Amino acid sequence: MAWWILGLAALVxxxxxxxxNGLVTARNRIRNAWSQIEVQLQRRSDLIPDLVExxxxxxQHESGIFDRIxxxxxxxxxxxxxxxxxxxxxxALGRQVQGLLALAEAVPAxxxxxxxxxxxxxxxxxxxxxxxxxxxxxxxxxxxxxxxxTLPGSLLAGPLGxxxxxxxxxxxxxxxxxxxxx
Amino acid sequence: xxxxxxxxxxxxTFAAEQARRRWQARLWGLLCLALAAGIGAALSTxxxxxxxxxxxxxxxxxxxxxxxxxxxxxxxxxxEGWIAGPLRALDRGFDLLEAMQGPGDLPAVLAGLLGGAGxxxxxxxxxxxxxxxxARFYRRSAIASASADLAARPPRPGDxxxxxxxxxxxxxxxxxxxxxxxxxxxDAPEPNAGVFGAxxxxxxxxxTRGLLERLDRRQTQGVVAHLLAAAGQxxxxxxxxxQAVLGTVGAxxxxxxxxxxxxxxxxxxxxxxxxxxRLPAEAADRLRAGLADSASGRSMExxxxxxxxADRWPPFGALLVAxxxxxxxxxxxxKLLASLWMLFVFGWPLGLLWRARRYRAxxxxxxxxxxxxxxxAALRRIDEAGxxxxxxxxxxxxxxxxxxxxxLEFRERASLAFPLSxxxxxxxxxxxxxxxDRGMARSLGEELRALRALRGxxxxxxxxxxxxxxxxxxxxxxxxxxxxxxxxxxxxMGGAALASLVLRx
Numbered sequence: 001m002a003w004w005i006l007g008l009a010a011l012v013x014x015x016x017x018x019x020x021n022g023l024v025t026a027r028n029r030i031r032n033a034w035s036q037i038e039v040q041l042q043r044r045s046d047l048i049p050d051l052v053e054x055x056x057x058x059x060q061h062e063s064g065i066f067d068r069i070x071x072x073x074x075x076x077x078x079x080x081x082x083x084x085x086x087x088x089x090x091x092a093l094g095r096q097v098q099g100l101l102a103l104a105e106a107v108p109a110x111x112x113x114x115x116x117x118x119x120x121x122x123x124x125x126x127x128x129x130x131x132x133x134x135x136x137x138x139x140x141x142x143x144x145x146x147x148x149x150t151l152p153g154s155l156l157a158g159p160l161g162x163x164x165x166x167x168x169x170x171x172x173x174x175x176x177x178x179x180x181x182x
Numbered sequence: 183x184x185x186x187x188x189x190x191x192x193x194x195t196f197a198a199e200q201a202r203r204r205w206q207a208r209l210w211g212l213l214c215l216a217l218a219a220g221i222g223a224a225l226s227t228x229x230x231x232x233x234x235x236x237x238x239x240x241x242x243x244x245x246x247x248x249x250x251x252x253x254x255x256x257x258x259x260x261x262e263g264w265i266a267g268p269l270r271a272l273d274r275g276f277d278l279l280e281a282m283q284g285p286g287d288l289p290a291v292l293a294g295l296l297g298g299a300g301x302x303x304x305x306x307x308x309x310x311x312x313x314x315x316x317a318r319f320y321r322r323s324a325i326a327s328a329s330a331d332l333a334a335r336p337p338r339p340g341d342x343x344x345x346x347x348x349x350x351x352x353x354x355x356x357x358x359x360x361x362x363x364x365x366x367x368x369d370a371p372e373p374n375a376g377v378f379g380a381x382x383x384x385x386x387x388x389x390t391r392g393l394l395e396r397l398d399r400r401q402t403q404g405v406v407a408h409l410l411a412a413a414g415q416x417x418x419x420x421x422x423x424x425q426a427v428l429g430t431v432g433a434x435x436x437x438x439x440x441x442x443x444x445x446x447x448x449x450x451x452x453x454x455x456x457x458x459x460r461l462p463a464e465a466a467d468r469l470r471a472g473l474a475d476s477a478s479g480r481s482m483e484x485x486x487x488x489x490x491x492a493d494r495w496p497p498f499g500a501l502l503v504a505x506x507x508x509x510x511x512x513x514x515x516x517k518l519l520a521s522l523w524m525l526f527v528f529g530w531p532l533g534l535l536w537r538a539r540r541y542r543a544x545x546x547x548x549x550x551x552x553x554x555x556x557x558x559a560a561l562r563r564i565d566e567a568g569x570x571x572x573x574x575x576x577x578x579x580x581x582x583x584x585x586x587x588x589x590l591e592f593r594e595r596a597s598l599a600f601p602l603s604x605x606x607x608x609x610x611x612x613x614x615x616x617x618x619d620r621g622m623a624r625s626l627g628e629e630l631r632a633l634r635a636l637r638g639x640x641x642x643x644x645x646x647x648x649x650x651x652x653x654x655x656x657x658x659x660x661x662x663x664x665x666x667x668x669x670x671x672x673x674x675m676g677g678a679a680l681a682s683l684v685l686r687x
Contacts, residue, residue: 036356121342124399125349132357135552 019153023162026144030165033137034081037168040129041076041090047126048073048097051119055100058110062103069096083166090130097123134168141165194615196549203542210535217531218427221523224670225434226305227677228516232437233304234265234684264300265684271297272678295674301681309430315457316433317419317426319466321380324422325364326463328378334366334388343394347402351387354406357550358414363387373397373564376580377409377418385413397563404547404557405564405581411546417539421578424532425470428524432473435520438513439481441506442488446476477520485513508676515672518665526662536578536602541612548616558610558618565606578602 052066059065072093079089101120104110145164148157156162238261245254275294282291320327328334337344348365355362363377363385373392379385387409393402412418433453439446449472455461456469475481489510491499548554564582582603610618611628 033359040356118342121346121349125346125353128349128353129356132353132550135357136359 016156019156020160023144023147023153023157023160026140026147027162027165029140030137030144033133033140034083034168037130037133037137038081040126040133041086044093044097044123044126044130045073045077047119047122048093051097051100051123054113054115054119055104055110058107058113059103065096065100065103069093069100072096083168087168094127094130138167138169141167192615193617196545196616199545199612199616200542200549203538203545206538207535207542210531210538213531214427214528214535217523217528221431221519221528222306222309222434223299223302224519224523224673225431225516226302226309227670227673228305228512228680229308229434229437230302230305231677231680231684233308234261234301235680237261237304238684262684265681268298268300269681269684271295272301272681276678298678298681301677305434309434312433312457313423313426313430316429317422319456319459319461320422320425320429321419322459323461323463323466324378324380324418325384325386327466328376328388329366329386330464331467332368332370332388334368337365337367346399347389347394347406350399350403350406351410354403354410354550357407358410360385360410360414363410363413365389367391371395373567374580374582375405375409377413379413379418380422381418382413382416385418392567393564396567397560400553400556401560401563403551404553404560407547407550408543408557408581411550412539412543415539415542415546417543417578420539424536424578428528429470429473431520431524432475432477435481435513435516436473436476438509438516439476439484441509443481443484445472445484446481449473449476477517477524479521482514482517485510508679511672512676515669515676518669519673522662522666522669526658527666533602537604540602540604541609544609544613545616548613554613554616554618558613561606561609561613582606 048069052069056063056066072089076086076089076093079086101123104116110116144162147153148162148164238258241254241258241261245251245258271294275291275296275298278287278291278294282288337348339345344365344367347367351365352362360382363379364387366386366388368388368390370390371392372390373396375387375389375393377385377387387406389405393405397405436446436449436453440450449469452461452465452469452472456466461469489503489506491502493499544557547557551557561582580603
């Protein structure tokens with residue numbers, strides 16, 4: 001009889017350990033995914049001075065957009081690691097960059113410049129990387145939140161302090177596609 | 183008027199499609215494993231007793247040389263004691279076989295013969311170890327071997343298109359949560375790409391210049407997503423395992439070639455070097471070809487040439503060849519088993535397994551990109567280009583492996599009689615079910631309906647062809663079955679003879 005109880009207790013203990021390890025692994029995956037997003041956001045941030053320098057020479061009459069883009073970049077850097085604030089600031093920066101690229105399309109000399117073509121490919125890949133890193137991050141958050149909010153994980157998540165994580169989402173006004181007129 | 187809504191396949195999600203294909207792949211994988219175990223057991227009827235004889239001879243030699251003679255004698259006695267049980271069972275089985283009156287006695291005979299199955303154990307164990315060693319070698323040499331075979335080179339630093347492909351690789355790797363694979367390029371006009379490597383963590387994507395020139399950025403993303411999804415799902419390890427199983431079958435019949443073929447010795451040397459981790463990766467292709475040769479008809483031709491000395495020097499030649507006759511019989515039986523198995527038995531489930539994996543990787547690519555149309559457009563574009571057939575086992579890594587052409591290649595690549603890649607139409611149909619444009623995709627149901635809709639002389643022609651092919655196919659299956667059964671029986675007798683030799687040593 002005692003052996004049965006002991007065996008059952010050991011089994012429960014093993015299951016608890018597995019459950020806990022699963023939760024920690026899921027949370028670490030989110031951390032890792034977040035650091036990937038930050039790397040890619042930094043990459044975009046580093047590209048912007050080059051973009052501004054290249055475009056400024058061809059577009060003196062449009063100096064307003066350069067100030068706005070650099071201001072957006074400063075705000076995005078200042079937003080730090082709080083997910084909702086950072087997501088909103090980065091979305092604003094992304095809109096400014098798209099706006100500049102749309103304006104640049106209208107300047108044939110700039111469009112033909114080799115530096116600009118390289119920059120455009122780099123910006124395109126960086127936007128894709130941000131999007132894919134965000135997708136991976138959000139999948140990781142979904143997995144973690146499912147684990148913490150469904151049985152049996154929900155029994156363990158509360159007492160051990162596993163709070164639900166936030167998705168990396170652009171705020172509502174950023175979801176509307178920018179309208180570009182040529 | 184065809185009903186287009188009814189003709190289009192029902193919508194599904196990438197998660198459901200992946201789960202379905204995973205189960206299919208598991209099923210076919212299990213069947214492949216069972217068939218591999220079956221051929222392993224059949225070939226072990228000779229390899230098992232042979233290994234026992236070698237072990238006994240080795241122990242005797244060591245004792246004779248004075249190396250711990252008492253320990254060697256102990257080991258020898260232990261070996262003999264272990265062999266005696268299965269040998270007695272085998273003897274009883276053969277006695278029962280001789281005394282058999284009718285089919286009612288069959289269970290007892292089979293039970294007796296199965297009692298001797300312990301003799302297969304050394305051969306089976308050696309085969310498993312060999313397969314594991316070969317799989318390890320093929321995994322490690324995958325990138326170097328594929329890039330040597332395809333003459334791949336690293337990307338040129340200044341080239342904008344190659345730089346873009348590198349960017350795409352990094353993007354999709356982020357989506358898949360994998361480290362970015364290495365990029366290599368092949369200067370070939372055909373648009374294609376493949377993934378090779380030891381595992382998802384150490385992979386290389388090899389793309390042709392034709393792919394860069396014909397596909398736009400979005401389509402290239404589709405191709406890369408398929409390759410990385412495949413790598414993430416474990417296709418690289420599986421490809422190495424498949425090559426290892428095929429290689430092990432070749433290695434088990436290689437022994438028979440040693441007296442007749444000088445190339446067999448070279449292959450044996452390569453094999454031993456590979457197992458020791460000393461064979462350069464560039465020689466992996468040579469090893470693969472050598473092992474495939476020993477399990478194909480080509481090695482039998484070499485044996486015929488060697489035996490023709492009996493005709494050339496009438497009295498002495500015949501005397502020389504006569505003692506080899508039992509060996510030649512065993513060789514024929516084992517080679518027949520191995521080559522029939524590769525041609526008619528293993529290729530089919532292997533093809534189904536690999537096709538299920540391709541569909542699964544397609545669904546995985548849709549999960550990564552959330553853009554089924556990118557992959558569908560790439561498939562259409564590559565299909566238009568009309569790839570030349572061929573590619574051997576390197577095909578296991580390719581995005582789109584062209585369908586087999588005429589009968590010549592069928593013979594040359596006897597190990598893979600079944601196409602490894604699904605037809606483009608079917609892949610497009612599945613992608614349409616995942617949300618891609620229908621385009622020219624036709625599902626299996628539509629093809630069957632189209633066949634049914636045939637009228638008049640065309641329907642009669644199809645029916646006549648089928649009526650002709652069905653009995654032919656049936657006869658083929660029966661013939662192959664009889665041949666394999668006969669070969670297995672000869673092997674069993676030979677194995678038993680060898681085994682009794684063990685006891686007399």
